[in-house]
Amino acid sequence: MNLTLKIWRQPNAQTKGKMVDYKVTEISEHMSFLEMMDVLNEQLINKGEEPVAFDHDCREGICGMCSMFINGEAHGPDRGVTTCQLHMRMFKDGDTITIEPFRAKAFPVIKDLVVDRSSFDRIQHAGGYISVNTSGNTQDANAIPISKHAADEAMDAATCIGCGACVASCKNASAMLFVGAKVSQYALLPQGRIEAVDRVKNMVAQMDLEGFGNCSNTGACEIECPKGISLENIARMNREYLMANVKD
Amino acid sequence: MGRFFKSSIGRKYAMALSAFFLMFFLLQHFAINILSVFSPDAFNEASHFMGTFWAVQYVLQPILIFGVVYHFVMGFILEAKNRGARVKKYAKNNGAANSSWMSRNMIYSGLAILAFLVLHFIDFWIPEINTKYIQGDMSGLLGDGDGFRYYEELVHKFVNPLRVGAYVAAFIFLSLHLMHGFSSAFQSAGATSMRKEKLQLFGKAYAILIPLGFIFIALFHHFNH
Ligand code: HEM
Ligand code: SF4
Ligand code: FES
Numbered sequence: 001m002n003l004t005l006k007i008w009r010q011p012n013a014q015t016k017g018k019m020v021d022y023k024v025t026e027i028s029e030h031m032s033f034l035e036m037m038d039v040l041n042e043q044l045i046n047k048g049e050e051p052v053a054f055d056h057d058c059r060e061g062i063c064g065m066c067s068m069f070i071n072g073e074a075h076g077p078d079r080g081v082t083t084c085q086l087h088m089r090m091f092k093d094g095d096t097i098t099i100e101p102f103r104a105k106a107f108p109v110i111k112d113l114v115v116d117r118s119s120f121d122r123i124q125h126a127g128g129y130i131s132v133n134t135s136g137n138t139q140d141a142n143a144i145p146i147s148k149h150a151a152d153e154a155m156d157a158a159t160c161i162g163c164g165a166c167v168a169s170c171k172n173a174s175a176m177l178f179v180g181a182k183v184s185q186y187a188l189l190p191q192g193r194i195e196a197v198d199r200v201k202n203m204v205a206q207m208d209l210e211g212f213g214n215c216s217n218t219g220a221c222e223i224e225c226p227k228g229i230s231l232e233n234i235a236r237m238n239r240e241y242l243m244a245n246v247k248d
Numbered sequence: 249m250g251r252f253f254k255s256s257i258g259r260k261y262a263m264a265l266s267a268f269f270l271m272f273f274l275l276q277h278f279a280i281n282i283l284s285v286f287s288p289d290a291f292n293e294a295s296h297f298m299g300t301f302w303a304v305q306y307v308l309q310p311i312l313i314f315g316v317v318y319h320f321v322m323g324f325i326l327e328a329k330n331r332g333a334r335v336k337k338y339a340k341n342n343g344a345a346n347s348s349w350m351s352r353n354m355i356y357s358g359l360a361i362l363a364f365l366v367l368h369f370i371d372f373w374i375p376e377i378n379t380k381y382i383q384g385d386m387s388g389l390l391g392d393g394d395g396f397r398y399y400e401e402l403v404h405k406f407v408n409p410l411r412v413g414a415y416v417a418a419f420i421f422l423s424l425h426l427m428h429g430f431s432s433a434f435q436s437a438g439a440t441s442m443r444k445e446k447l448q449l450f451g452k453a454y455a456i457l458i459p460l461g462f463i464f465i466a467l468f469h470h471f472n473h
Binding site: 006008019069071072073077098100103104105106169171172173174176204205207208211212213214215216217218219220223224231232234235236237238239241242245 | 251252255256257258259260261326329330332333334335336337338339340341342343345346347348351352354428431432435436437438439440
């Protein structure tokens with residue numbers, strides 16, 4: 001199929017960017033969206049032009065790098081997929097596709113479609129871990145009983161790949177689905193309870209510091225999340241945060 | 249706790265708390281107003297009680313005013329912060345693909361309600377304060393001493409079709425606001441999704457029936473007098 005692409009081009013963080021139109025031809029419907037971008041870039045390189053910079057790594061939906069805002073939605077119109085797993089059969093011959101970087105104050109553009117998501121790393125560093133202190137009486141994790149329900153919910157929360165689609169989709173650029181998932185993943189397990197109070201306080205403080213917006217409960221994040229992380233994780237984070245502050 | 253209310257989540261709790269209070273107030277306000285349709289006497293009695301009982305006047309009324317002001321001021325603060333969190337807008341954003349119109353436009357339905365509240369204060373609250381606390385007439389009686397004044401004043405307000413139209417429009421916006429707001433407040437307060445479907449159904453019913461009831465009262469008095 002033949003397509004018109006409107007792509008955000010921005011040489012670097014300092015320079016103002018703009019939308020630029022491109023044409024690609026003979027795109028197979030079996031290609032992934034990133035393969036279509038590869039075709040465009042080969043075309044640009046052959047013409048001696050600068051290829052479009054975009055993030056990608058695993059190309060199998062697990063690393064979360066492939067941030068693109070396609071036709072007004074994070075990772076495009078399909079549900080439960082990252083951009084690398086989006087197929088061109090979701091589009092029609094002759095379509096015009098708008099491709100933009102994820103937009104948020106806390107995700108500044110580095111170049112073209114590449115954004116800096118290290119704000120997520122800093123939130124993780126603030127508490128998204130457990131300190132495994134080897135005191136000499138450390139228990140075998142398998143000896144600590146955990147209910148199936150809690151284990152399942154923690155596992156579901158842990159499937160968050162930190163892609164940032166939640167932030168990109170949210171009208172407020174709020175990171176609460178991401179932080180909610182990271183808080184929940186530990187809050188549900190006995191190993192995570194030990195540092196639960198500090199974890200939620202520090203992670204929320206870092207989230208606020210990075211300049212993410214506040215949740216308005218529109219639910220856009222949950223719909224666009226490639227891993228189906230549920231809003232329930234935000235409710236749990238809110239409860240954890242309230243209890244952590246009451247305990248002080 | 250001071251830091252709590254300055255945090256993003258603390259603000260959400262505060263917003264939800266003020267919203268719960270407003271939704272409870274709305275229910276109570278409706279319960280009294282609907283009396284005017286069935287029994288002018290009962291409406292007069294209830295109005296006189298609410299208008300003169302000290303606990304209502306000096307405790308609940310200040311809390312209500314604080315609640316309303318707090319709610320819309322916090323609404324503006326959140327809106328400003330949220331706009332600031334995305335400096336550069338998308339060239340193309342398909343919001344309808346993942347969220348309801350109501351949820352994305354709380355600030356506009358809220359602004360419409362605020363405009364209505366200004367009108368409503370001029371219509372009822374300021375004359376009440378004037379009669380009771382400036383002129384010092386706590387009797388609640390008509391000028392000629394012929395019975396209570398509340399029902400007469402209410403009926404009189406709904407003569408002008410422009411005012412009735414404004415009231416109807418405002419309650420449509422209130423309905424839109426609550427269509428998202430009701431369940432949103434529970435989510436903000438950390439309610440679990442276990443009972444989510446029933447809660448959302450109940451929220452939608454509240455968001456439609458209560459404003460519709462107020463619209464009915466306005467139209468009833470407009471067309472019956
Ligand atoms: C006075 C004018 C009003 C303004 C300007 C206003 C504004 C807002 C805004 C901007 C929000 C969204 C906050 C967010 O993004 O999290 C909101 C939420 C809400 N509002 Fe209002 N509002 C007003 C009046 C009311 C009234 C009269 C009621 C109920 C009777 C009400 C009920 C709610 C509820 C239930 C929520 C959801 C709270 C939450 O998400 O936690 N609002 N309001
Ligand atoms: S919650 Fe979902 S959308 Fe947000 S970062 Fe995690 S995987 Fe991506
Ligand atoms: S490239 Fe790894 S998830 Fe898309």
